[in-house]
Amino acid sequence: MPTPARRRPTVKDVAKQAGVAPMTVSYAFNQPARVAAATRSRVLEAAAQLGYRPDSTARALRSGRANQLGVVVGEHLSYLFDNPQAAQFLAGITDVCVGEGLGVVLIPTRGDASDVDRVLAAAVDGYVLWTTVADDPVLAAVARSGRPAAIQGGPAHPGLVCIGPDDRAGAAAVAAATPLAEATPVIISFPLDRRRAGGVLRGRDLPPDLMDPQAVPFPVTAARLAGYRDALTAAGHDWSDVRIAVVERNQRELGERAAAALLETLDGGGHVVVLAMSDELALGARAAVGRTRREVTLTGWDGSREAAAAGVWSVAAPLRDQGRACARAALAGGLEGHRVPWSVVAPEGRPVRGYSG
Structure with a gap:
């Protein structure tokens, strides 16, 4: 015969145990300044003996606060833990929430009509998107x-x-740090839109106004493509002929496949500059480059130690710091948006060109 579930103690049980009114118990937990110190100690001792805990839902209804921050994620939730930079961003958010005594609610979106209801129904005090x-x-x-x-x-x-950082300026700067004028440039790009379609394009296949959100809805992709175009054009390259591999997600193995596909489209030898939109993609590209005899310069984005050790030029704009800034802004509710500092990071043993923003 199953053991009957133990009844959860109530405010009335604590009041009886402590010899006070139920309202005094409520004040002891929610408005301690209204209760004498000795009385509150007696209430807390009685609550501990009975195993009583205040109802967090009821407390939230009374206070109007959930004491939780919502993180709205446009990627598969596992990406936040699998991708090292995404994990850093989430860690920055939790740094702030732990300091403020808040919980974190992860809210996935799928790009369909249910997203709005799911996000608004979450019991949170603010959002990071x-x-x-x-x-x-x-x-x-x-x-x-x-x-x-x-x-x-x-x-x-x-x-x-x-x-966030100035993605366009950062992309232009890291591209300009490479020997662009003497090399053939190729790009490994994040997705352009929610369709996350992959494949190899040319610059001519992209809209003329890359910064138009109607043309390239993912803003980071748009800005970095525009920055690469700025640097390539300044170095004398014909943007319309530049090869661009679009990957579905920011994953190392996809960077390897993209680099292999791009290198196969190039005739002859010569120096190649691979402009990748993340260190993960650049490190994947490095594996493909190792199977060729070409001289290749790699760039990424994130400023990771692994990338620097692997010979990758990168842009450092720490995502953990951005996570902290987003959490503070969401909790403060009145901070203005701001640009995050960034800098070009040279491979180990190479001088930094001094670009920053």
Whole structure:
């Protein structure tokens, strides 16, 4: 015969045990300044003996606060833990939440009609948004919700704090740090939009205005492509002929496949510069480069030690710092968005060119 479940102790049970009124128990937990120190100690001792804990849902209803921060994720949730830079961003958010005594709620989106209801139904006091597109209806819904919110890297939206580096300037700077004028450039790009279609394109296949959110809805992709184009054009390359491999996700193995596909399209030998939008993609590309006899210069983004040790030029704009900034902005509810400092990081043993922003 199953053992009957133990009844959860109530405020009335604690009041009886402590010899006080039920309202005194409520004050002891929620408004301790209204209760004498000796009385509150007696209440807390009685609660401990009975195993009583205040109902967090009821407390949230009374206070109007959930004491939780929502992280709205446009990627598969496992990406936050599998990708080292995504994990750093989440770690920055949790740094702030731990300091403030708050919980973190991860809210996945799928790009369908259910996203708005799922995000707004979460019991959170504010939001941090990660990897989304300019036409995402969640942006307007969150802005109208009255809860403070910050978005990493954009897109900019009225009512949301936008925090991130100048991706266009950073991409141009890291590209210019390489021997572009004497080399053939190729690009490994993040997805252009929610379809996450892959494949090899040419510059001519992309819209003329890369920064138009209607043309390239993922803002980080758009800005970095524009920065690469700035540097390539300045170095005398014909943008319309530049080869670009678009990968579905920021994963090392996809960077390897993309680099292999790009190198196969090039005739003859000669120096090649691979402009990858992350260190993970660049490290994947390095594996493909190792199977060729070409001289190749690699660039990435994230400023990781592994990339520097592997000979990759990169851009450092620490995502852990960005996670902290987003969390603080979302909790403060009034901070203006700001640009995150960035710098070009040279491979180990190579001088830094001094670019920064």
